[in-house]
Amino acid sequence: MTSVEFRLNGAQVAFDVAGRETLLETLRDTAGTTSVRYCCGIGVCGTCTVLLDALPVSSCLLLTVMVDGRDVVTAEGADVRHSPVTRRVRDAFVDAQAYQCSYCIPAIALTVRGLLQQDPEMDADELKTALGGNLCRCGSYPQVLDAVRRLVGTSGRRGGEQDG
Numbered sequence: 001m002t003s004v005e006f007r008l009n010g011a012q013v014a015f016d017v018a019g020r021e022t023l024l025e026t027l028r029d030t031a032g033t034t035s036v037r038y039c040c041g042i043g044v045c046g047t048c049t050v051l052l053d054a055l056p057v058s059s060c061l062l063l064t065v066m067v068d069g070r071d072v073v074t075a076e077g078a079d080v081r082h083s084p085v086t087r088r089v090r091d092a093f094v095d096a097q098a099y100q101c102s103y104c105i106p107a108i109a110l111t112v113r114g115l116l117q118q119d120p121e122m123d124a125d126e127l128k129t130a131l132g133g134n135l136c137r138c139g140s141y142p143q144v145l146d147a148v149r150r151l152v153g154t155s156g157r158r159g160g161e162q163d164g
């Protein structure tokens with residue numbers, strides 16, 4: 001076992017993990033952050049997405065020992081009360097009814113939030129391309145893209161221009 005310390009949703013955490021344990025396993029089975037979801041296990045579906053040092057990554061492809069000393073955020077750590085970006089993402093997804101079973105939605109919303117925090121001026125096409133790694137078995141893509149357009153249409157540079 002190896003001792004690993006990292007920041008999870010703003011709190012310092014430490015776990016003893018096997019060298020082959022994935023971040024997805026640690027987050028779900030030990031840390032209890034079950035918004036991080038298992039599906040393909042091979043980096044295809046995106047349901048296991050977390051923000052690692054603010055960028056979206058597939059936690060099924062990372063060994064937990066690789067995140068020692070780093071910053072990990074899951075949907076549980078999305079600070080709706082204090083983060084304007086998180087609030088805007090939440091409201092857009094609710095307004096667009098961008099969910100059915102919602103198995104995929106925490107990862108999709110977290111991805112959008114992370115990308116907009118990195119670049120608040122991303123437009124709808126850029127976000128659509130960036131979401132290409134997030135699959136939805138329910139086929140909620142039109143509603144998700146509607147939510148994205150609501151987001152960048154109200155405050156994104158190019159989306160705002162398109163909306164006049």
Ligand code: FES
Binds near residue numbers: 043045047
């Ligand atoms: S479970 Fe990680 S990408 Fe599908």
Ligand code: FES
Binds near residue numbers: 102139140
């Ligand atoms: S809403 Fe069901 S998998 Fe996406």
